[in-house]
Amino acid sequence: MVESLSRPFPYNPQVPCTFQIQTTAGSARRGQLIAPHGTIETPVFMPVGTLATVKGIPQDLLEEIGPEIILSNTYHLYLRPGVETVRRLGGLHGFMSWPRPVLTDSGGFQVFSLSDLRKVREEGVTFRSHLDGSSHFFNPESSMEAQIGLGADIIMAFDECTEHPADARRTRESMELTLRWAARSKKYFEEHKHEVPWRHEVPWKEVASNQSPIAINPGLLAAGDRPPAAEQQLFGIVQGGMDLALRKESAERTIEIGFPGYAIGGLSVGEPRHLTREVVEATLEHLPADKPRYLMGVGTPEEIVEYAAMGIDMMDCVLPTRAARHGLLFTSEGRISIKQARYAQDEAPLDPKCPCRVCQRYSRAYLRHLYAANEVLAQVLNTIHNLSFYLDTMRTVRQAISLGDTPRFPHAAER
Amino acid sequence: MVESLSRPFPYNPQVPCTFQIQTTAGSARRGQLIAPHGTIETPVFMPVGTLATVKGIPQDLLEEIGPEIILSNTYHLYLRPGVETVRRLGGLHGFMSWPRPVLTDSGGFQVFSLSDLRKVREEGVTFRSHLDGSSHFFNPESSMEAQIGLGADIIMAFDECTEHPADARRTRESMELTLRWAARSKKYFEEHKHEVPWRHEVPWKEVASNQSPIAINPGLLAAGDRPPAAEQQLFGIVQGGMDLALRKESAERTIEIGFPGYAIGGLSVGEPRHLTREVVEATLEHLPADKPRYLMGVGTPEEIVEYAAMGIDMMDCVLPTRAARHGLLFTSEGRISIKQARYAQDEAPLDPKCPCRVCQRYSRAYLRHLYAANEVLAQVLNTIHNLSFYLDTMRTVRQAISLGDTPRFPHAAER
Numbered sequence: 134m135v136e137s138l139s140r141p142f143p144y145n146p147q148v149p150c151t152f153q154i155q156t157t158a159g160s161a162r163r164g165q166l167i168a169p170h171g172t173i174e175t176p177v178f179m180p181v182g183t184l185a186t187v188k189g190i191p192q193d194l195l196e197e198i199g200p201e202i203i204l205s206n207t208y209h210l211y212l213r214p215g216v217e218t219v220r221r222l223g224g225l226h227g228f229m230s231w232p233r234p235v236l237t238d239s240g241g242f243q244v245f246s247l248s249d250l251r252k253v254r255e256e257g258v259t260f261r262s263h264l265d266g267s268s269h270f271f272n273p274e275s276s277m278e279a280q281i282g283l284g285a286d287i288i289m290a291f292d293e294c295t296e297h298p299a300d301a302r303r304t305r306e307s308m309e310l311t312l313r314w315a316a317r318s319k320k321y322f323e324e325h326k327h328e329v330p331w332r333h334e335v336p337w338k339e340v341a342s343n344q345s346p347i348a349i350n351p352g353l354l355a356a357g358d359r360p361p362a363a364e365q366q367l368f369g370i371v372q373g374g375m376d377l378a379l380r381k382e383s384a385e386r387t388i389e390i391g392f393p394g395y396a397i398g399g400l401s402v403g404e405p406r407h408l409t410r411e412v413v414e415a416t417l418e419h420l421p422a423d424k425p426r427y428l429m430g431v432g433t434p435e436e437i438v439e440y441a442a443m444g445i446d447m448m449d450c451v452l453p454t455r456a457a458r459h460g461l462l463f464t465s466e467g468r469i470s471i472k473q474a475r476y477a478q479d480e481a482p483l484d485p486k487c488p489c490r491v492c493q494r495y496s497r498a499y500l501r502h503l504y505a506a507n508e509v510l511a512q513v514l515n516t517i518h519n520l521s522f523y524l525d526t527m528r529t530v531r532q533a534i535s536l537g538d539t540p541r542f543p544h545a546a547e548r
Numbered sequence: 549m550v551e552s553l554s555r556p557f558p559y560n561p562q563v564p565c566t567f568q569i570q571t572t573a574g575s576a577r578r579g580q581l582i583a584p585h586g587t588i589e590t591p592v593f594m595p596v597g598t599l600a601t602v603k604g605i606p607q608d609l610l611e612e613i614g615p616e617i618i619l620s621n622t623y624h625l626y627l628r629p630g631v632e633t634v635r636r637l638g639g640l641h642g643f644m645s646w647p648r649p650v651l652t653d654s655g656g657f658q659v660f661s662l663s664d665l666r667k668v669r670e671e672g673v674t675f676r677s678h679l680d681g682s683s684h685f686f687n688p689e690s691s692m693e694a695q696i697g698l699g700a701d702i703i704m705a706f707d708e709c710t711e712h713p714a715d716a717r718r719t720r721e722s723m724e725l726t727l728r729w730a731a732r733s734k735k736y737f738e739e740h741k742h743e744v745p746w747r748h749e750v751p752w753k754e755v756a757s758n759q760s761p762i763a764i765n766p767g768l769l770a771a772g773d774r775p776p777a778a779e780q781q782l783f784g785i786v787q788g789g790m791d792l793a794l795r796k797e798s799a800e801r802t803i804e805i806g807f808p809g810y811a812i813g814g815l816s817v818g819e820p821r822h823l824t825r826e827v828v829e830a831t832l833e834h835l836p837a838d839k840p841r842y843l844m845g846v847g848t849p850e851e852i853v854e855y856a857a858m859g860i861d862m863m864d865c866v867l868p869t870r871a872a873r874h875g876l877l878f879t880s881e882g883r884i885s886i887k888q889a890r891y892a893q894d895e896a897p898l899d900p901k902c903p904c905r906v907c908q909r910y911s912r913a914y915l916r917h918l919y920a921a922n923e924v925l926a927q928v929l930n931t932i933h934n935l936s937f938y939l940d941t942m943r944t945v946r947q948a949i950s951l952g953d954t955p956r957f958p959h960a961a962e963r
Binding site for chain 1: 644
């Protein structure tokens with residue numbers, strides 16, 4: 134009687150996920166990552182949509198802001214609404230009605246950072262939910278099972294995020310565990326990847342005639358061809374703490390296992406920023422140039438430009454969305470704490486150089502009022518602006534690389 | 549250096565506000581109310597935007613949902629951000645960047661319902677802020693001053709909302725006070741209405757060439773004419789408790805003072821619904837047929853249809869927006885409490901007959917997940933739907949009257 138909304142979004146039936154570097158500028162790379170649900174222009178910043186929502190932003194507004202891929206958290210979705218619910222609704226794309234690529238993390242980082250009474254063994258991790266204290270178990274196999282059920286375009290190996298500081302022995306043991314878990318993640322994934330909820334659901338001809346907003350690459354196949362089914366891509370994660378030799382070893386042995394993309398994990402865990410930069414630089418040397426390189430959990434607007442200049446292709450961070458909820462806004466003139474009384478009668482737009490729908494319509498005075506009055510619209514508008522600023526920053530980075538320039542973050546004075 | 553956003557919105561330079569009834573069906577009336585910032589099709593439902601925001605909804609999405617007028621609360625805006633701030637930013641239209649008509653209440657109702665240690669005297673009301681306990685004073689003159697500064701298209705006389713139950717003597721005394729305050733409200737308004745922040749600011753030629761989304765009525769003036777300045781309209785409020793004789797007297801004596809529109813106040817204060825209906829019906833008989841009639845603070849979808857059928861032209865209520873925040877959704881199939889576990893895997897849209905962007909894109913399962921996970925997007929999407937349902941209901945009512953049919957609310961089974 135009631136028409137179902139659960140038809141899956143069409144996807145780009147290219148297999149496997151391919152990455153092409155179009156041009157370089159110094160160490161920086163301008164490329165394209167072709168994923169089942171769309172083509173991702175790199176370097177790319179991925180907004181975080183923890184619980185299958187970028188907090189406060191309807192999906193149609195999010196599409197307009199323009200991220201080509203968003204990140205969602207396996208740990209959170211496993212607890213609420215549960216993987217099986219998402220899987221039955223067609224995976225994350227169908228569940229949250231988001232047609233573009235999605236990446237899920239493995240759940241490992243949240244298990245380590247959010248849950249109590251964590252117990253790590255060779256087999257996996259026992260932990261208690263941060264919501265209700267209930268007991269759960271994650272291991273490489275169950276993380277893969279969850280991530281296949283969630284159906285993101287790119288999924289991550291189950292790793293242990295080494296704490297900081299950690300001594301040499303602890304760092305090596307943790308790295309070795311991550312390597313064994315990486316092999317187990319890959320094995321389970323290869324055996325079960327056909328279980329992804331959107332696989333086989335949309336034959337090529339239907340995709341080709343569908344008026345979806347997704348950019349399908351029609352040149353990939355001749356008209357009428359039935360292509361091989363699209364597949365999720367499992368990325369490996371390099372650990373090794375702040376030890377450059379261990380980072381090298383972790384990179385080499387993760388590459389030996391073999392993944393279509395590699396992440397640098399275990400950073401932004403409290404270490405000083407110069408150390409992060411040093412570890413990223415050293416690790417990048419040992420990653421294959423023809424595969425996407427993903428730096429997890431960074432950073433400020435200045436940092437994402439800097440890491441892109443170093444040769445990072447993918448980044449994610451809660452900073453733009455979380456800062457927005459606390460009234461901290463990134464602008465071409467620097468950071469603005471909109472709660473300050475100095476903005477109470479400021480008629481200017483938040484950022485006079487920003488084309489986003491917030492800066493085009495509202496004054497700082499209005500944004501300050503919404504924040505001071507604890508109005509939900511403050512979070513909505515602040516998030517729209519901060520994400521627009523981050524994504525515009527990455528567009529500028531890509532443009533610079535295309536022109537052969539090393540991307541750099543302009544000082545406020547120059548803007 | 550920074551371009552100001554504070555240019556006022558253009559307004560329709562028709563003076564004074566005019567109301568025209570186009571057709572009737574039984575007691576129901578289909579009309580147009582021409583206000584400075586646009587033409588309002590009646591019967592109309594006015595969403596509530598307490599603090600210069602319809603909670604959680606960006607103004608561009610609100611424009612799309614389509615209210616022709618919204619209501620904002622003088623009491624709340626007086627406390628935060630303060631009338632002077634709103635006035636300096638061009639009044640509510642400029643402050644919140646809302647180009648269409650706005651109505652403000654007098655502050656009286658909130659003083660009576662929200663504040664502590666209220667003390668009513670002939671001169672006015674002393675009250676304590678519900679925010680910080682600070683002491684304030686409202687009277688007819690200060691309410692008019694505030695409402696002129698806020699610059700809504702339609703403003704309300706300062707009245708005493710009689711509590712329920714109240715005995716005969718108390719009800720009469722309260723009604724007499726409201727009448728004296730109505731005369732004082734009108735006197736102050738007439739002497740100060742030229743102080744409205746948007747008056748004289750936009751000459752006609754600029755208005756005519758502006759590409760604003762506001763519907764200007766170009767036939768009102770010949771091209772190039774400079775029109776008389778637009779003015780706010782002050783409506784009177786009929787009180788009298790549940791006493792039909794006092795309601796009649798209040799209506800007659802309020803009409804003697806003379807206003808361009810009349811509201812029925814003091815209802816929905818805890819009395820049984822049949823009594824509300826009886827008082828509305830009895831009061832309507834004594835209101836002039838050629839002036840807009842505004843029933844304050846109602847109601848459910850069924851009630852707004854019923855009151856429109858009785859001849860009410862304007863209504864407002866927090867119900868659609870407040871219920872949305874509590875997960876109570878109005879649909880063509882009846883009410884849905886989206887928090888219920890039965891919707892956890894429901895692939896259907898919230899209301900299969902609703903054209904709103906929520907029902908077109910998301911499943912009940914997703915909306916249930918957002919609500920259960922306490923995600924802000926739940927409030928945003930639920931509010932969009934409930935307001936769309938209310939406004940669609942009123943569109944259907946207007947269409948019925950235009951066709952000569954008495955509006956009635958269809959039973960779920962018939963839909």
